[in-house]
Amino acid sequence: MPEVLLNPLQQEVMNALKIPEDWVPLPAKIVTDIEEQLLDELADLSDWFTADQPLRVSKHLLSTIHGCEAHHVAQQAEPFSWNINTVRGTMVHKAVELLLNWKSEQLPGSIVDSAITSVINNPRESASGFIASLSEPEVAELRGAVVGSLTNFLECFPPLKPQWRPVVEHGARYGVHHDSIVFSARMDLVIGLPGRKVIIDLKTGRITPTHRDDLRFYALLETLRSRQPPRRLATYSLDAARLDTEDVSEGALQAAVRRTSHGVHAMAELAKNKRSPIKRTGMQCKWCPLLDTCQEGAQFVRQLSGLDNDDL
Ligand code: SF4
Secondary structure (H helix, E strand, O other): OOOOOOOHHHHHHHHHHOOOOOOOOOOOHHHHHHHHHHHHHOHHHOOOOOOOOOEEEOHHHHHHHHOOHHHHHHHHHOOOOOOHHHHHHHHHHHHHHHHHOOOOOOOHHHHHHHHHHHHHHOOOOOOHHHHHOOOHHHHHHHHHHHHHHHHHHHHHOOOOOHHHOOEEEEEEEEEEOOOOEEEEEEEEEEEOOOOOOEEEEEEOOOOOOHHHHHHHHHHHHHHHHHOOOOOEEEEEEOOOOEEEEEEOOHHHHHHHHHHHHHHHHHHHHHHOOOOOOOOOOOHHHHHOOOHHHOHHHHHHHHHHHHHHHHHO
């Protein structure tokens, strides 16, 4: 098959993802070292939960617990509900999934239409009912946004070769203490052979520092699940066509263990009502369900607005 000529943006991504000539895999012992470190850190929680009612830990839950604990608890109490913004990311992932196996001409509009139809017709997709309930203008707005993201992906990401074994929505699960604490993840895109995988998070918004923490959690989970650390982590912003990468190192995995352990302890203490949640103001205040009754959050949001006004 002839080599596809890459445009400069695609070449940039390709250069950032390919295996450097001097790359050396991490020593195999790292897997057991990291596992021991995690088990040691969580030893005091060994009888707090059961396999029937485990503590479930995900990237999102770790991220919210490290943000504002009160917000985390409020979100846990509320049933998840879709909105146009959250469903956009899901539809982009679905469209990329279809793209990987698309045999005919890769027209973003056609692929996105198929993605929307596929989700609506699959009752196991949790966004199915929400998308089916949208009005025609709302579907058109969603379609336009997803077509934009998919077009960016096609234009800026190198075509994924089958030899790279690309997997979309790669699921990973790992349980400790007889499955009483369960870590799980669904990674947007994973490419590469075992032991040299690159885990890629596709973002429809801007890249923030917390994305590296998210990916380190994925690296930790993939290391424990597959018994081989991935090679590299990458966050790709579809809007900005920007890639942020980090090599998986022992230090990054140890940092992931510490952050995960800290978050799991906080989640466990709050789940068992051992203490009150701590409030921490941040960007999450803007969409927090407690904002109306939270003095600190309301003040923070007012300050944000003031800064915005000063910028005008
Ligand atoms: S408004 Fe902000 S500080 Fe207050 S509970 Fe919500 S996220 Fe926390």
